[in-house]
Every structure is written in structure tokens, then in C-alpha cells.
Amino acid sequence: LFRIWNNVGPRWYGLAYVSAFGAGWLMMRLLARRGYADVNESQAGDFITWASLFGVLFGGRLGYALFYKPEMFREPLSLLRVWEGGMASHGGMIGLILFTLYYARRYKTSWTNLGDNLVVAAPIGLFLGRMANFINGELYGRATQVSWAMQFPKEILDDRAMESRALELCGKIDPEMTSADAIIQGARHNPHIVDALRSILTPRHPSQLYEAALEGVVLFAIMWFARTRTRQPNGVLTGIFFICYSVFRIIAEIFREPDAPLVGIFTRGQFLSFFLVAAGIGFIVAAKWRPVYPKKLEAH
Numbered sequence: 029l030f031r032i033w034n035n036v037g038p039r040w041y042g043l044a045y046v047s048a049f050g051a052g053w054l055m056m057r058l059l060a061r062r063g064y065a066d067v068n069e070s071q072a073g074d075f076i077t078w079a080s081l082f083g084v085l086f087g088g089r090l091g092y093a094l095f096y097k098p099e100m101f102r103e104p105l106s107l108l109r110v111w112e113g114g115m116a117s118h119g120g121m122i123g124l125i126l127f128t129l130y131y132a133r134r135y136k137t138s139w140t141n142l143g144d145n146l147v148v149a150a151p152i153g154l155f156l157g158r159m160a161n162f163i164n165g166e167l168y169g170r171a172t173q174v175s176w177a178m179q180f181p182k183e184i185l186d187d188r189a190m191e192s193r194a195l196e197l198c199g200k201i202d203p204e205m206t207s208a209d210a211i212i213q214g215a216r217h218n219p220h221i222v223d224a225l226r227s228i229l230t231p232r233h234p235s236q237l238y239e240a241a242l243e244g245v246v247l248f249a250i251m252w253f254a255r256t257r258t259r260q261p262n263g264v265l266t267g268i269f270f271i272c273y274s275v276f277r278i279i280a281e282i283f284r285e286p287d288a289p290l291v292g293i294f295t296r297g298q299f300l301s302f303f304l305v306a307a308g309i310g311f312i313v314a315a316k317w318r319p320v321y322p323k324k325l326e327a328h
Contacts, residue, residue: 029043040160040163040164041157041160041161041164043160044153044156044157044159044160045084045085045153045156045157047156048080048152048153048156048157049076049077049080049084049153051149051152051153051156052076052079052080052146052149052150052152052153053073053076053077055145055148055149055152056072056073056075056076056145056146056149057069057072057073059072059145059148059255060072060145062256063322063323064144064145064255064256064322065141065142065145065322066137066138066141066142066322066323067135067137067142071135071137072145075131075142076146076149078127078131079124079127079128079131079146082123082127083120083123083124083125083126083127083128084120084123084124084153085115085120086123087119087120087121087122087123087124087126087127088115088116088117088119088120088123089114089115089119090119090123091115091116091117091118091119091120091122091123092114092115092116092119093114094116094119095116095118095119095288095296095300096114096116096287096288096296097114115157117154117157117277118297118300118301118304121270121304124143124146124150125143128142128143128146138262138320140262140263140266140311140315140320141262141322143263143265143266144255144260144262144263144264144265144266144322145255145265147251147265147266147268147269148248148251148252148255148265150251150269151243151244151245151247151248151251152244152248154239154240154243154244154247154273155240155243155244155245155248156244158236158237158239158240158243158244159236159240161236161239162234162236162237162240164182165180165181165182165212166180166182166236167235167236167284167285167287168180168182168183168232168233168234168235168236168284168285169232169233169234169235169236169238169283169284169285170232170233170235170283170284170285171230171231171232172231172232172233172283173231174233176234177231177232177233177234178231178232178233178234179225179226179229179230179231179232180229180232181211181212181215181225181229182212183229183230183232184208184211184212184225184228184229185208185212190228190229191208193228194208194211194224194225194228195207195208195211197224197225197227197228198211198214198221198224198225201218201220201221201224202214202218202220202221205221211225232285233283233284235280235283235284235285238280238283238284239276239277239280239284242276242277242279242280243273243276243277243280246276247269247272247273247276250268250272251265251268251269254268259321260315260321261315261316261319261320261321262315262319262320262321262322263311263312263314263315264311264312264315264316266308266311267307267308267309267310267311267312267315268308268312269308270304270305270307270308270311271304271305271308271309271312273301273304274301274302274304274305274308275301275305277297277298277301278297278298278301281295281297281298284297
């Protein structure tokens with residue numbers, strides 16, 4: 029957001045996570061107050077706090093290393109440098125599943141009921157995370173000629189020839205433009221750098237916005253409707269979330285530049301999403317097989 033000194037200062041990605049945790053805390057307490065959660069408001073607040081730390085952060089970071097950058101395990105301390113970015117939503121979901129299971133057993137409450145309320149809050153965090161990706165100009169889309177295409181300066185980090193050309197052009201404008209990072213920062217406030225980059229950067233889909241809309245806005249609307257307007261046994265909402273998230277992720281990845289080697293014809297994100305679809309179906313079948321309802325809905 030701004031720099032205190034050198035490269036030190038609050039980050040958009042960090043703000044997104046803090047805001048997501050705060051929104052999740054409020055949402056879990058609201059659902060508990062309305063009787064959809066089998067825990068009280070205080071317990072719901074404690075749950076989302078620890079779930080955020082151990083489920084999202086720990087699971088998301090390990091998932092990123094496991095699914096996208098296994099070389100990080102050769103330098104374990106790199107796993108702690110979360111401010112450098114690198115979180116996997118699939119890893120975060122696995123982390124949340126495991127933590128929710130532990131919490132439910134520890135406090136003798138319904139695992140699936142906790143999960144069903146957690147997935148109502150989750151799209152808020154997904155939305156904020158994707159917006160941070162967009163502001164940071166990372167995880168951008170594939171090349172396109174649509175009228176709303178955008179250019180992302182961080183592309184020069186992935187193309188040596190483009191980086192050399194950028195250094196040549198921008199160095200003539202400002203002698204301090206001696207690295208790709210300097211150029212990326214310069215593009216934030218120097219219109220001459222922006223003009224120079226326009227001639228070499230690739231027009232791309234703003235896929236971060238597509239994902240924010242699908243995985244955030246649309247998915248939240250679906251989960252909120254299912255929670256507050258339908259009577260479902262514990263586990264069904266978790267299954268719906270996994271299936272809808274996976275479908276939206278698979279669609280969005282069609283427009284997103286792959287950030288890892290393909291798995292056959294599929295991107296890494298699409299491939300992992302197929303497993304979530306299977307898990308979602310499993311949750312729904314199990315919930316319908318032996319239905320147990322939230323306490324608020326038992327009498328209806």
C-alpha cells in the first residue's frame with residue numbers, strides 16, 4: 029500500500045488476508061447468532077481465528093510448496109516467508125478440512141456443521157485474495173485481443189527477451205531503471221515508463237477479476253442462499269461449495285496463464301479441482317444418506 033522505508037511496508041496481499049479473517053469472524057458469529065451453527069457466538073469467533081491461522085495460512089503455504097514449488101522443501105525456512113507471496117487455495121481448503129475435523133473432535137461438535145458455515149464465509153476471502161492478485165499484477169491471464177485486455181508489468185519477470193528490451197527502453201528514460209523490479213515499481217508512477225512498456229507487454233485477460241467474480245461474488249450468493257433459504261442436512265453446503273468452486277475455477281483457468289506445468293491438457297488448478305468435485309459429491313451423498321440437521325432446523 030505504501031512504503032515505510034526501502035521495501036518495508038504493508039502489502040495488499042496481507043491486507044486481503046487480514047480483511048478476509050475479519051469478515052470470516054463476523055460471518056461465523058452472525059450465523060451462530062441466527063442458529064445455523066451448533067456452536068455459540070464466542071466459540072464461532074475462536075474457531076475462525078484458529079482456522080485462519082492453522083487452516084488457511086499453514087495449509088495454503090504447504091499446498092503452494094507441494095503443488096507448485098516443491099523445491100521450497102529444500103529450504104524449509106522459505107515456507108515461513110509468507111510476505112513473499114505464494115499460497116494455494118486448494119492447500120488452504122485441505123488445511124481447513126483437517127483443522128475443522130480436529131476442532132470438532134476436540135470440542136465435541138458437528139464437523140460438517142462447522143464446515144457448512146465456514147464455506148459461507150470462504151468466498152469473501154477468495155474474492156479479496158483475487159483482488160489483491162489483480163492489484164499486484166500477478167497470476168494474470170492468457171494473451172488476448174478482447175477490448176478489455178490489460179497489460180501487466182510483471183510479465184517481464186517471466187520472459188528474458190522482454191526483460192532485456194524493457195531494460196533497454198526504460199534505461200533511456202531513467203538511468204535508475206537497472207532491474208526488472210525497478211521497472212515494475214517505476215510503472216506505478218512514471219507515465220513515460222508506462223508508455224515504453226505498452227509497446228512490449230502482451231495484452232492479456234484480467235483473469236484475476238474473472239476469478240474474483242466467480243469464486244467470490246457468485247459463489248457467496250449461492251452459499252448464502254443455500255444457508256438461509258433452504259433446509260439442508262449438515263455436509264450438503266460443504267459439498268455444494270466444493271463442486272461450485274471447482275467448476276468456477278476450471279472455467280476461470282481457461283483464461284488464466286498457467287503458472288505451473290500442465291497435467292495433460294489441464295492446468296494444475298483444473299486438475300486439482302477434479303478431486304474437489306469428487307469430495308463434494310461424497311459430502312452430499314453422505315449427508316443425504318444419514319441426514320442430521322443444524323439445531324435451528326431440527327424442528328422444521
